[in-house]
Amino acid sequence: MIIVVSPEATPDDLDVIIKRIEETGRQAHLSVGQERTIIGVIGTDEPGLEDIFQALPRVESVHRVTRPYKLASREFHPADSVIDVGYGVKIGGTELAVMAGPCSIENEEHIFDSARAVKAAGANILRGGAFKPRTSPYTFRGLGEEGLRYLHAAGKAHGLPVITELMSVRDIDVVCEYADIIQIGARNMQNFMLLDEVGRVKKPVMLKRGLSGQVEEWLLAAEYIMAQGNPNVILCERGIRTFETAYRNTFDVNAIPLVRELSHLPIIADPSHGTGKASLVTPVAMAAIAAGADGLMIEVHNNPDHALSDGAQSLTYERFASMMRSVGAVAAAVERTLPGVWASASA
Numbered sequence: 243m244i245i246v247v248s249p250e251a252t253p254d255d256l257d258v259i260i261k262r263i264e265e266t267g268r269q270a271h272l273s274v275g276q277e278r279t280i281i282g283v284i285g286t287d288e289p290g291l292e293d294i295f296q297a298l299p300r301v302e303s304v305h306r307v308t309r310p311y312k313l314a315s316r317e318f319h320p321a322d323s324v325i326d327v328g329y330g331v332k333i334g335g336t337e338l339a340v341m342a343g344p345c346s347i348e349n350e351e352h353i354f355d356s357a358r359a360v361k362a363a364g365a366n367i368l369r370g371g372a373f374k375p376r377t378s379p380y381t382f383r384g385l386g387e388e389g390l391r392y393l394h395a396a397g398k399a400h401g402l403p404v405i406t407e408l409m410s411v412r413d414i415d416v417v418c419e420y421a422d423i424i425q426i427g428a429r430n431m432q433n434f435m436l437l438d439e440v441g442r443v444k445k446p447v448m449l450k451r452g453l454s455g456q457v458e459e460w461l462l463a464a465e466y467i468m469a470q471g472n473p474n475v476i477l478c479e480r481g482i483r484t485f486e487t488a489y490r491n492t493f494d495v496n497a498i499p500l501v502r503e504l505s506h507l508p509i510i511a512d513p514s515h516g517t518g519k520a521s522l523v524t525p526v527a528m529a530a531i532a533a534g535a536d537g538l539m540i541e542v543h544n545n546p547d548h549a550l551s552d553g554a555q556s557l558t559y560e561r562f563a564s565m566m567r568s569v570g571a572v573a574a575a576v577e578r579t580l581p582g583v584w585a586s587a588s589a
Contacts, residue, residue: 490518
């Protein structure tokens with residue numbers, strides 16, 4: 243349930259309410275907004291609990307949260323969450339986040355060159371996979387820790403926070419050592435043991451929607467992470483599997499404004515996986531920003547025809563720079579800005 247506090251409440255009044263919540267064996271989640279302060283009550287519901295909290299001084303009203311996800315819901319946290327991912331980059335504010343780089347870290351020289359190119363085009367986060375989940379066990383599955391070292395060094399050299407996928411609990415320590423943002427891929431959206439573990443670390447986590455994941459299931463997966471104490475969750479719409487075979491996945495643009503209604507968590511759009519076709523990435527990226535996405539995740543490769551993974555959906559350096567110009571125009575129309583070189587152009 244949520245407790246709406248009177249605007250006249252002092253810090254001491256809030257302390258009294260929080261202490262009473264904790265005395266009942268529950269946790270308090272404080273959310274201070276511009277007009278209202280809300281305290282979320284985390285724990286099992288019981289008859290009479292609502293009356294106990296309603297009787298406290300400076301409590302304006304008490305409401306039960308009807309949605310199964312609590313911490314991720316906008317009822318609990320009316321204001322948009324803004325997540326600091328390092329190097330001065332924040333996800334969820336007015337400035338859009340742009341994560342770009344190769345699907346797989348192929349070698350040291352390549353990831354350094356990719357970092358240089360995507361930053362020059364305006365990206366503010368470097369992406370790259372060190373552990374790659376592949377449909378076939380015989381295809382390239384990543385460089386592992388060696389790749390993580392290359393990614394970390396490239397990001398540091400170019401002043402970019404880095405994001406990479408965590409596939410297994412056994413790799414959590416090494417991924418946390420090198421990455422600024424932990425990515426949970428679509429195939430692991432409901433790997434609840436993995437979600438619990440990343441909920442116990444202090445790194446921001448980007449949770450991709452599962453191939454057949456419903457929006458409620460996706461938000462409940464985010465709840466697993468947040469329930470373990472990590473509030474820094476970023477959602478990522480990356481397309482869902484449907485009957486259509488003309489493209490790799492069906493990018494669900496509907497999900498973006500819907501999630502913004504239901505949750506305070508920032509949402510990133512991945513039109514690379516969402517379409518599987520390089521020619522579709524730019525128009526779908528523009529649609530995602532128009533729909534309210536807080537940023538983009540784009541696969542970029544200097545020579546997509548020779549990429550070790552996902553070449554068909556990767557943009558060349560030149561096409562990525564062109565995409566940023568197109569997205570910048572849409573960003574300006576919806577009162578958002580792009581990072582880096584396009585910030586002033588889209589303002």
